[in-house]
Amino acid sequence: xxxxxxxxxxxxxNLGVNPEQVVPEASFIEDLGADSLDTxxxxxxxxxxxxxxxPDEDAEKLTTVGAVLEYLKGKGLGED
Amino acid sequence: xxxxxVAVTGLGVVSPVGHDLKTFWERISGxxxxxxxxxxxxxxxxxxxxxxxxxxxxxxxxxxxxxxxRMDPFCHYGLPAAALAVxxxxxxxxxxxxxxxGVIVSSGTGGLQILQEQMxxxxxxxxxxxxxxxxxQMITNILSGLIAIxxxxxxxxxxxxxxxxxxxxxxxxSLRIIxxxxxDMMLAGGAEAPVCELGVGGFCAMRALSTRNDEPTRASRPFxxxxxxxxxxxxxxxxxxxxxxxxxxxxxxxxCELAGxxxxxxxxxxxxxxxEGEGAMRAMRLAYEDAGLTAADIGYINAxxxxxxxxxxxxxxxxxxxxxxxxxxKVMVSSTKSMTGHLLGAAGAIESVACALALKNGVLPPxxxxxxxxxxxxLDYVPNEAREVQVQACLNNSLGFGGHNGTLCFKAV
Numbered sequence: 001x002x003x004x005x006x007x008x009x010x011x012x013x014n015l016g017v018n019p020e021q022v023v024p025e026a027s028f029i030e031d032l033g034a035d036s037l038d039t040x041x042x043x044x045x046x047x048x049x050x051x052x053x054x055p056d057e058d059a060e061k062l063t064t065v066g067a068v069l070e071y072l073k074g075k076g077l078g079e080d
Numbered sequence: 081x082x083x084x085x086v087a088v089t090g091l092g093v094v095s096p097v098g099h100d101l102k103t104f105w106e107r108i109s110g111x112x113x114x115x116x117x118x119x120x121x122x123x124x125x126x127x128x129x130x131x132x133x134x135x136x137x138x139x140x141x142x143x144x145x146x147x148x149x150r151m152d153p154f155c156h157y158g159l160p161a162a163a164l165a166v167x168x169x170x171x172x173x174x175x176x177x178x179x180x181x182g183v184i185v186s187s188g189t190g191g192l193q194i195l196q197e198q199m200x201x202x203x204x205x206x207x208x209x210x211x212x213x214x215x216x217q218m219i220t221n222i223l224s225g226l227i228a229i230x231x232x233x234x235x236x237x238x239x240x241x242x243x244x245x246x247x248x249x250x251x252x253x254s255l256r257i258i259x260x261x262x263x264d265m266m267l268a269g270g271a272e273a274p275v276c277e278l279g280v281g282g283f284c285a286m287r288a289l290s291t292r293n294d295e296p297t298r299a300s301r302p303f304x305x306x307x308x309x310x311x312x313x314x315x316x317x318x319x320x321x322x323x324x325x326x327x328x329x330x331x332x333x334x335x336c337e338l339a340g341x342x343x344x345x346x347x348x349x350x351x352x353x354x355x356e357g358e359g360a361m362r363a364m365r366l367a368y369e370d371a372g373l374t375a376a377d378i379g380y381i382n383a384x385x386x387x388x389x390x391x392x393x394x395x396x397x398x399x400x401x402x403x404x405x406x407x408x409x410k411v412m413v414s415s416t417k418s419m420t421g422h423l424l425g426a427a428g429a430i431e432s433v434a435c436a437l438a439l440k441n442g443v444l445p446p447x448x449x450x451x452x453x454x455x456x457x458x459l460d461y462v463p464n465e466a467r468e469v470q471v472q473a474c475l476n477n478s479l480g481f482g483g484h485n486g487t488l489c490f491k492a493v
Contacts, residue, residue, distance in 0.1 A: 040212040041212050
C-alpha cells in the first residue's frame with residue numbers, strides 16, 4: 001500500500017470521515033471535524049504505523065493532509 | 081415550604097433483561113432472569129464467571145462509530161438510555177429553555193474498561209502511548225456531560241457518586257433541584273459497565289459475588305437462605321423528571337410522582353452495612369415523611385436486596401424498624417436484582433423504572449429464586465410470581481459501599 005493510501009486509511013478510521021474528503025489541502029480541524037484531542041491521537045497513529053517519533057513541535061505544523069504526506073516523505077518514511 | 085411537585089414522565093433502560101420498556105417489563109414482571117455465563121472477557125480464572133450482560137444491543141441508532149471508540153462502555157449504555165427516556169417522555173428538548181433542563185446520570189465506577197486498557201498500554205508500550213482520550217473516557221462525570229452535549233441542555237449538571245447508591249442519589253438530588261426551582265426538567269439515573277477483569281476481579285477479591293457458576297439464572301437469590309453473594313451486571317437507566325405543572329401543561333403521560341427522598345450514612349464500616357440497620361431505616365423514614373406519608377401508606381418496597389448474606393438480613397431489619405411491626409408484615413418487598421443482577425451505580429435507576437411501571441401497571445414484580453426461607457429474612461418478598469395489586473406508594477432502596485443509604489418514595493397518580 002502506498003504512503004498516501006495508508007495515511008488516508010488512518011485518517012478515515014480515526015476521524016470517521018469519507019475517503020473522498022481526505023484530499024491534500026484538507027485541514028484536519030476545519031475540514032475534517034477534528035478537535036485538538038483527535039489531532040494528538042492522529043499523530044500517535046502515524047507514529048505507530050510508520051515507526052517514527054514525531055516531536056510535538058513538528059506535530060503542531062501537521063495541520064493538513066498534505067503537510068503530513070510531505071513530512072513523512074521528507075523523513076523517508078512509508079517506503080517499503 | 082410549598083414544594084414544587086415532580087412527575088416521572090420518561091423512562092429508558094439498557095439492561096440484561098431488555099433494551100426497551102416493553103421487553104424490560106415483560107421479563108421483570110414475568111420473572112425472567114437475565115444472568116448468564118460471562119462472554120465479554122475470558123473469565124476462566126475468576127471465581128465468579130457469571131454476570132448480567134447487555135446482549136444484542138445495536139449502538140448504531142444512538143452513537144456514531146467515531147464517537148463510540150472514544151467512550152467507555154458505561155457511556156455506550158448511558159447515552160442510549162437517556163435518548164430512550166427523552167423519546168419516551170415526548171419532550172422536544174430543542175424547543176425548551178436549555179437552561180431549565182439538567183442532568184445527573186452517574187456511575188459507581190465510571191470508565192473501568194478504558195482504565196484497564198490504558199494500564200496495559202502503559203506497561204507494554206510506555207507512557208508516550210497513552211490515548212489523549214483516556215481521561216475524558218474514564219472520568220465518571222463524563223456521561224452527564226455527554227448527555228448535555230447530545231441534547232443541548234445547559235442547566236444543573238453534576239455527577240453524584242455513591243457506589244451502588246449512585247443512581248438513587250442522582251434521582252433524589254435531581255428531585256431537590258426541581259423542587260428548589262433550579263430546573264424544570266432533569267435527566268437522572270446511572271450507568272455501569274463492570275463486566276471486565278478489573279470489575280469482576282475486584283468484587284471477587286472482596287468475596288462479595290455469587291459463585292453459583294453452574295446455575296447462572298438461579299445465582300441471584302435475594303432473601304433466600306441459600307444466597308451466596310451478588311451477581312454483577314451492566315447497563316443503564318435514565319428517568320425524565322419534570323416539574324408537575326410543566327408536565328400537565330404539555331399533556332405528558334405521567335407514570336408516577338417522585339414525592340420523597342431520604343439519605344443517610346452508616347458511619348460504620350467501608351463495606352459492611354450497620355447490623356442494626358439504623359442508617360437504612362432512617363433513609364426510608366425520611367423518604368416517606370418527605371413525601372408527606374406515613375408507614376401505613378407504603379405498600380411496596382423495591383429493596384436493595386443484593387443477595388449477599390449481610391445486605392438482605394440488615395435491610396430486612398431496617399424495613400421492619402422503618403415501617404413498624406404491623407406495616408412490615410403487610411408491605412410487599414421484592415428485589416428485581418434477582419432477575420437483572422446488580423447494576424451497581426445504575427441499580428437505583430433501573431429499579432426506579434421498575435417502580436414507575438409497577439405503579440402505572442398495578443403489578444408488583446417478584447423476587448425470583450426464592451426457595452428456602454431464611455429466619456432472618458421474614459417479610460413478604462413477593463416470591464417467584466408477580467402480584468397484581470395497585471399500591472398507592474412505594475419505596476426504592478439503595479445502599480452503597482461507604483455506608484451511603486438512599487431511599488426514594490414514589491406515589492401512584
